[in-house]
Every structure is written in structure tokens, then in C-alpha cells.
Amino acid sequence: MFELKTLAANAGKAGHYAELLTQARALLAGERDLIANAANFSALVYHSLPQLNWAGFYLYDGNELVLGPFQGKPACIRIALGRGVCGTAAQTRATQLVPDVDAFPGHIACDSASRAEIVVPLIGADGRLLGVWDVDSPVAGRFDDDDRAGMEALCATFVASIEAF
Numbered sequence: 661m662f663e664l665k666t667l668a669a670n671a672g673k674a675g676h677y678a679e680l681l682t683q684a685r686a687l688l689a690g691e692r693d694l695i696a697n698a699a700n701f702s703a704l705v706y707h708s709l710p711q712l713n714w715a716g717f718y719l720y721d722g723n724e725l726v727l728g729p730f731q732g733k734p735a736c737i738r739i740a741l742g743r744g745v746c747g748t749a750a751q752t753r754a755t756q757l758v759p760d761v762d763a764f765p766g767h768i769a770c771d772s773a774s775r776a777e778i779v780v781p782l783i784g785a786d787g788r789l790l791g792v793w794d795v796d797s798p799v800a801g802r803f804d805d806d807d808r809a810g811m812e813a814l815c816a817t818f819v820a821s822i823e824a825f
Contacts, residue, residue: 698729
């Protein structure tokens with residue numbers, strides 16, 4: 661049985677991500693179901709990191725991004741490639757770190773409380789776009805390069821978990 665562990669208060673941001681990565685590996689070990697892993701992964705991150713108001717997945721259906729498992733308020737259901745932060749991350753296949761969502765052209769405001777956002781594209785081993793991992797914060801400037809590195813490592817673990825078998 662997996663048990664969510666409290667992250668050490670004195671670990672620093674990089675230390676928090678290292679601990680969270682260990683927890684994610686344990687949580688996802690032995691399970692390859694996309695929906696089950698995405699649901700647990702979303703809950704793990706949402707309840708482990710401070711100052712978040714949304715954490716979840718948009719899954720690529722071959723045409724557009726479709727809302728997947730998440731934690732937070734109800735969200736937009738479909739996002740076209742190239743539209744908003746999520747669509748831009750999917751189209752460019754590059755992580756989008758947005759310190760101020762109001763400064764991002766075409767930002768889609770699913771939750772008006774969101775001030776900062778980070779979106780990591782999920783790319784399979786075969787180069788195929790699987791979707792994106794999207795995290796929002798009500799605090800402007802909440803995400804930085806430590807968050808980028810941490811979220812990208814977490815997402816690599818997530819993708820490996822669903823491709824492991």
C-alpha cells in the first residue's frame with residue numbers, strides 16, 4: 661500500500677522534487693494503466709506541492725487535447741493544438757513556464773484565480789505526443805527553473821510507467 665509522505669520542510673525545492681520523484685516511482689510501480697496512473701499522479705503532486713490550484717492532464721486524442729484526470733476546479737474540456745499554454749506546449753513539444761498568465765498571448769483562463777502556469781508535453785518513447793501535464797498556481801511567479809526540472813523528471817517517470825510493459 662502506498663502512503664503519501666510529507667515532504668521535509670527544510671529540503672529546499674530541489675529536495676522536495678527528489679522526494680516527490682521517489683514517491684511517484686513507488687506509486688506508479690507495477691501499474692501501466694494511463695487513467696489510473698494519471699489520477700494518482702495528479703493527486704500526489706497536487707497534495708504535495710504548495711501554492712497550487714490545479715494539477716492534471718490533457719490527453720492527445722490525435723486531433724486535440726482532451727481533459728484527463730486532475731485535481732482542482734472543473735476545467736476546459738478540449739484545447740486545440742497551438743491554443744493557450746497547453747496547446748502551445750503540445751504543438752512545440754517544449755515545456756512552457758509562464759510566470760504571469762496575463763502576459764501569455766491567448767492564455768485560456770479556466771480558473772480566474774490562476775496567476776502562473778507550467779505545462780510539460782508528454783512524449784512517448786516512439787516520439788508520439790501523448791498529451792500534456794498542466795499545473796496552475798494562484799501566485800504569480802510561482803514556477804521557476806527548479807520547477808521545470810522537477811516537473812520534467814516527474815513527467816518522464818509518468819510516461820515510463822505507462823510504457824513499461
